[in-house]
């Protein structure tokens with residue numbers, strides 16, 4: 001279980017997160033809905049050790065993650081797939097993928113096996129493994145970013161806006177892959193503005209506004225909530 005309890009985060013005098021509490025049980029797919037600037041990336045950065053919470057607790061299994069370096073958080077099995085993908089565009093697809101294993105894995109055979117699993121999930125990446133990552137389409141680059149996170153063998157995967165800037169058909173493919181990863185047992189926390197597609201594959205969701213969780217519920221509760229529909233689904 002990944003659990004945040006009353007987590008606050010300040011950027012200087014600006015309070016970006018205010019007593020955020022949320023959790024994802026093992027194997028759950030939980031969605032974070034929120035407009036631009038609501039604080040979704042700040043939550044992920046705080047979990048993954050990029051930002052240090054001013055208050056509160058972040059637990060993953062029996063580990064307390066607050067104050068741990070990003071490399072330690074990765075070692076505990078929590079992998080962050082950031083908004084904007086953050087690939088190395090001039091490096092090959094294969095090298096970008098291998099970076100996901102570099103921080104904490106030394107088991108060459110295991111790494112090779114995971115690479116084969118990633119190629120099985122994204123056959124197009126096998127075809128393009130020697131191409132520069134920057135030469136791929138947006139959707140393919142998103143697949144590299146997700147594949148790189150999978151190379152770290154995550155127990156929990158934090159996906160920040162994976163559908164950003166992608167064509168609708170590609171968005172559908174990306175969400176299918178996320179669902180598949182989750183069904184294989186990985187806990188997923190998914191931040192999205194594409195609320196409809198995200199809720200389709202979620203079990204539960206939270207709504208964040210100005211750094212505060214303002215609503216939480218099951219997929220069906222949020223799908224049928226008028227305020228959520230108006231603000232995030234547009235129907």
Ligand code: ATP
Pocket residue numbers: 011014016034035036037038039040041042043083161
């Ligand atoms: P987006 O999808 O646009 O990234 P978000 O929900 O992920 O939105 P955050 O990126 O977490 O939102 O930003 C939350 C708030 O914190 C915003 O008001 C943003 O301007 C501010 N913020 C984010 N990073 C910093 C920073 N390094 N320094 C100061 N303010 C920041």
